[in-house]
Amino acid sequence: MNCDVCKQKTATVFLTQILEGKMQKVNLCDACSKEKGVTDPKGFALADLLLGLGASEEMERSGTGVRCSHCGFSQADFKKTGRFGCSQCYDVFSEGLEAMLKGMHKGTTHVGKVPPRLLKARLREEELKKLQRELRKAVTDEKYETAAELRDRIRQLEMGAV
């Protein structure tokens, strides 16, 4: 059996971890086990090493043969590299992704920084929707002067969006 990391030398160190009822196995050669610091199994962050390996198996089980239409990336490529091809891959390979992320991170939903530009865009969109609602109401109520004002403001906002 070959080492899971270098894929060349014969594996001499075998690690098994059972986490939330799921078993994951890693086989390492002498050199790679030393490099990864597997001298003391207790002190070794197994998860760190497992991320790429366990994750790819997880992904493989969910829908094989899918390719990202945007960049041509496939499941097999992920298994090989542990990396995605492009930002669209996160949606293309979304099945199984959640379970994989759960094993790596504190949660599966981002709660940190949102780019201020996106935040602004989001606020503008909400503002637009609000104005359009008011406009419809103004038209139904036959308040044409208000409606004209609202229409101008909507136009201004939309112009800003370009």
Added chain:
Amino acid sequence: MALHNILVESGEWLTGDGPQSHIVISSRVRLARNLRNFPFPGWAKKSDRIAVLECVKPQVEGLTEMSDAYSAYSQDLSALEKQVLVERHLISREHAAKGVGSAVVMNRKQTLSVMINEEDHLRIQGIRSGLQLRNVFKLVDKVDTALGDKLDLAFHPQYGFLTACPTNVGTGMRASAMMHLPALVLSEQINQVIQAVNKVSLAVRGLYGEGTEALGNLFQISNQATLGEKEDEILMRLNKVIEQILQHEVNARASLLQKRPVLLMDNIGRAFGILRHAHSMASKEALNLLSCLKLGVDLGFFPEEHRLLVDQLFMETQPAHLQKSSQQKLQAEERDTLRADIVRTKLAKFPKPDSKKAIERGESEQKEKGKNGGEE
């Protein structure tokens, strides 16, 4: 500005004047970012990588933080220059292996560097002396916001900032501190500390990151998870653990001085002897011995005014720095000879370790501590 002009000055983090910098050598934060419409660098065609580079590089160079920047395409840097940048932690080992399609932009103070087309399109990194993760984060956060205004970044409503490797997704943030922990190593407590740190899902790594050895008793503590936790929370958690490790190291030093002074004197004395008299020295050996010398300065075995010299030797004895200063490529054996020569010369006036002074200082500190403890 030429690379040479930047590298003659040592980076800010090497001058060692940040908070707690005797033990926390440096604080580093990096953010991984990508453009929405291009494949990640590892999967992109060369033409795509170049397109990303030409789009991103001018924006990075235009940042106010980069007004005195040095900027270079990867193919224009020699292997030696790249290695020097790796040794200064300004680029990663992975980035050093890149050629056409990648670049690096860094400021003159060497506190900020942006790698273009490493594993991700953008790796924004800040590094400062001592324990000041929050300040470093503020710097990279500002740069990230400025770049985000200009570039169409890949951001997912659920997963946050998208990265080539799913281990970085979300905040895209990896924060780390490099710690010098000789007393925890000497007193054989380091494995316990590493285990405890791993348990709270933080990582401990060697000098040059993932998969590298802990040379010179230097350890990097960093966050593992990047998703499901706010940047602030990650930094706070990390900071807390670093402060605890710091305290453990301080305690281990005090306890060694008090209970095992011979072990300490022997290690520091041997390091001093070998460094002063060796004629061939590998960089590994140099790092480990310099670590003992540094501990000696911290504990008062050597006068404080020699600190900077020891800190500088840490960097100057690294393989690429050594070759850079000698202006030529050297074989390993020649390097070892040159390294020993430099160390001997620089340490020629270094005083002998003063054990008595260090032990007295340790005792008075213990008394002081006891007194203060009693008053509280």
